[in-house]
Amino acid sequence: MSESETNSTPEGVVVEPSENSYTDIVQFIDHAGEIVKETDNEKKSFLSTISKREDFLTKGFDYSVISILGPQSSGKSTLLNLLFNTRFAIMEARTGRKQTTQGVWMGIGGESTGPETFLILDVEGTDGRERGEDEKAFERKTSLFSLALSSVLIINMWSHDVGRYNAANLSLLKTVFELNLQLFQKKRNHKILIFFIIRDQDNVTPLSELRRVLLEDIEKIWKELSKPSEFANSRETDYFDFDFTALPHKNYSPDQFKTQVDILRQRFLDPSLNDFIPKKKYRNEDVPADGLYQYSFNVWETIKSNRDLDLPSQKEMLALYRCDEFLESSFNQFTSEIKSTRESIEKGRLVNNFGDSSKKILDDAIKRYDEPSSRYHPETVAKKRQVLNDRILTDLKYLFDKQIEKLYEKTIEFYNSLVQEAVKPVNGGKSSSSSLKRSGATNQNGGNIVIIPQFNIWAEGTKKKSIEYFEQTAKQSIVPGSDWTFVEELNVLDEKMTKEISQLRENQLEKLSSLMKENTFQKLNPILLKITDQASDNMWQKIRAAYNDEAATNEKEYQSRLTNDFAIGESECEEYLNKFKEGVLENLKSKISDRAEFIPMKMRKRFEEHFNMDDKKLPRKWKKQDDIATIFQEARLNAEKLIDLFSYLRIDEQDSKTSYFSLLPNGEHEENTNTNEIEQDKVIIAYKQCMTMCENFRHDTKNDYMQALSEQARLTSAGGIPGYVLVLLCVLGLNEFIAIITNPLLLLLVILLGGFGFVLFKLGLTGPFIDYSSQVLVHIINKIKDIVLHVENISHHAVSNNNSNSTNGNKEKRE
Incomplete structure (x- = not known):
């Protein structure tokens, strides 16, 4: 990690802390694994330093020990300095990634005067090149030492190391857990919080996912531990709590990094927070502050003297070292070979025979490992072989899951293509009588309604084809010998397709109903147009006959298609037929309502035919003996019959003689409110609208009546000259x-x-x-009068001006 602090010399070389620069930071265990003893004034021991801190020694049990583990140069010391105001030495990236912390350093947090007191352990990083082959043994010892002392053990790790066995220090953690149970757990009366701080998190993988992976790894490690008999049935959560947080990149996102560190710092300092980290339940209540040094000394000596912590036998050690090399080499080759397959799958393409091809790559990888490792310690070889096998299968399982995910999408696309093919309009959208019979397609407003014949059989076959397509490809994607399945995805697909087919069935039933209604009115519309144009007194009798004929024909066909194409039972079929009848009646009512818009024109036409025309359909010439009032009344009432005729739906036989807009003896109209006769859902024109049409009609025909009277009077006077x-x-x-x-x-x-x-x-x-002519003459006379008045006004105005000028002239002369 390329972080720099003021701990570097101008040339960038890291120096070991001294008393002058870091009064509270001292080395407890040196690079050789020995506890540091004080030598003159150049090197201070932890004992002498802590002896001067009365504020710490008097804390009793009120303190927390916090240690940090992690890879070398991962920013552990920098993080401790930011969190606890300490001054551990840190790396200067410009001079190279060199080891800064050697052994174990201890210091009292800078906030010791506050409500919380911390003893901080900065432990030498893992995987350091400086230590060489002695690395593993020393790492185990220092890690176990940290775990034995700590209330909170911080695991500092890179986000990209999550899921990696060695890079994430999981192998080290396994050994530490195992030895901790053997050496210290019997005497421990408190849990330890293991706090994972994940560095350089880029938000691509959420913290929740990283947490899940780490917990799964920890659980797996615990199950594989070699436990003492009294801990055989224990779980990791019996002795440890786990917490997780993530920090962004310090250099690339400095502001966000500082903000997150400040938030994390508060979690260590503020006990009132719900997510406060160093809780009292994690403290070692058996070791007071003034006895901490001796306790730490005894723990380290115990760890040093225990042979279980030393290097294994030379043969096993050599096998471990070499097998790790063979494993990494084989795995890297596997990664290269699977690269093209990975790219194809991640780009959303299905890989044919993924299982067999992956099995071959897996077998090749195991073979590459087996050949050179066969000469080494068999048990170690077998364990590492299983590790390699598990790592490869983990990678392949990820690709398998992606393959199944894409296969699911492809199967849905395949199903949709079968649906589109089934509902595609016949003849490119141009329907013919033969194609209508064959597919049930009809052209409506330039579009097509396509009903899938034998829908139930088609749906069953389509679902079967889609499921078979999914199963066939999914089976080919399973690596032989693995325990992978796709049962869950298959069940989800089955449910999805069942739902899709159910929705399509409802859609098809709606389309079938619309189609049959349209077919009914295709033949009925011209008949309705002709009957309503005539508007004879027996209009409803004619409509009823035509309607019953067409409705019965299409109802029978509709019932047949419901039964045969959709396998609908008798009771459900009856419901659909009733809805169909209601829909046809509603459409009929709508058609009559549309025709009713022309009632005023029809009334006018009928009135003129009876009033202005004689029996020979010629313009009527009024005579002296003609009873204009009676003729007018008869013509008007005959025309007004149309309002009642169109106002009520009389498709049922019992409604034949029902009158809604009733005529009274005095020639006026009223609404029929008899509920035994009138059903409101059959009313086509509301009573108020009927009255409005009637009043407008009567008002319009008054002029015809007055003109007829005037014509009759003129004809009478013209024939009476002596x-x-x-x-x-x-x-x-x-x-x-x-x-x-x-x-x-x-x-x-x-x-x-x-x-x-x-x-x-x-x-x-x-x-x-x-x-x-009279009107024109009157208009001309009025115009002439206006002109005369205008001329008079102009003349009067001119005279007034002359008089005024004359008066003004006389005044000037007198002056």
Whole structure:
């Protein structure tokens, strides 16, 4: 970890701490594994240093021991300095990743004057190149020492090492757990908190997932421990609590790193927090502060003298070393060989025969390991062989899971393709009579409704094909000899497809209902249009006959398709038929309602046919003896019948004589509110709307009535001129007559006017012409009056101006 502090010289070389620079930080165990003794003033022992700290020695049991383990140069010392205000030596990255902490260093946290007191152990990092072959034994001893003393044991590790057996120090942890049970657990009366701090977490893998992996590894380690008989049935949680946190990269995300460290620092310092870390239950209540040095001394001597902690036999050690090399070499080769397969799967492509090809790669990897390792310690070789096998299978299981995940998606796509093929419109969307019969497709508003024939049989076959496709590929993806299964995914797929088919079935049933309704009205619509245009008194009788004929035909076909295509039982079929009938009736009501919008036009047309036309369908010429009022009343009532005719749905036989917009003896209308006769869901035009149409119609026809009366009056007066008036007109107008016939211009004008008047008379338009001429004449007279008044106003204004100018001139002369 490339972290730098003020602990480096200007050239970047790390120096060992001294009394002058770090008064509270001393080396307890040196690089050789010996407890440091004080030599003059150059090197202070932990005993002499702690003896000067009265504030610590008087704490009694009120203190916590916190130690940290982790790889070399992973930032352990830096983290301790930030958390506890200590000054452990840290690495300067610019001069190389060299070991800074050697052995075990101890120090009292800088917050010792606060509510919490900490004794901090900074332990030499693991995997250091400086120690060489002695590394493992010393690591075990220092790790066990830390575990024996600690209330909280911090495991500092890289996020990318999670899941790696050695890199994550899991092998070391296993040995420490085992020896801890043998040496110290019998005397211990408190749990230890093992606190994992995961460094450089990039948020790609969430902390919860890292936590899960580590807990699984710890549980596995515990099960594999060689335990004393009294601990045979124990669990790791009987002796340890586990906690986890993650920190971002210190250099790449300095602000976030500082924020997270500050939060973590509070968890060590504030006992009021729910996630406070060094709880009292983790403290060693048997060792007071003033006896800590002697206790630490005894623990280290016990660890040093115990042979179980020393290196195994040379043969086993050599086997361990070499087998690790063979294992890593074989695993690296496996990683290279599986790379193309991994890339294909991670890009979302299915790999054919994944199981067999992976098995071959696995066998090759084991073979590569077996050949060179066969000369070494058999038990060690077998253990490492199993480790290699497990590591490879773990990697392959990840790819298998990805393969099954993609296979699930591909199976759904395969199923959807079968559905799309089944519901694809026939003839590219152009339906014909033959294709309609074959597939049930019909063109509606430029689209198609496609009903899958024999749906139940098709659905069963489609599901079977999809499941077989999934099972076949999934079986080929299992590595022979593994215990992998895809039962859970298969069950999820089965449930998914059952749900999809159920939804498709409902959709198909809705489409079938719509199709049959449309087929019903395809033939019924032209008939309805013709019947409603005629609007005869027996309109509903005709509609009923046509409706019953078409509905019965399509209802029978609908029932047949429900039974045969969807295997619907009798009771359920009856429900669908009832809904179908209700839907057809509702559509019929809607069609009649649409036609009812033209009632005002139909009423006007019918009224004019009866009032303005005679029996020969010619324009009526009113005579003196015609009873206009009676004819008008009959024509109006005959037209108003249309409102009642369209206002109520009379498709049932018992509704044939039902009247909704009832006519009263006085010629007015009222709403029929008899609940025994009227059903509100059959009302097409509401009563208020009926009244509005009726009132508007009556208002519009008043002019026809008044015009008829006016025409009758003019015709009557025109035929009643006395004969003597005609004789006087001839005698007195003789001179004017002679003057006209002798003047060609006047004669031509009289002939034109006479011909025009004769045409108006024959067409019965004399009355309207006179009325129009009168209106024009009145309009002209009004215009002339306006012009005259305007001229008078201008003249009056001019006179006033002249008088004013004259007065002003006289005044000027007098002045």
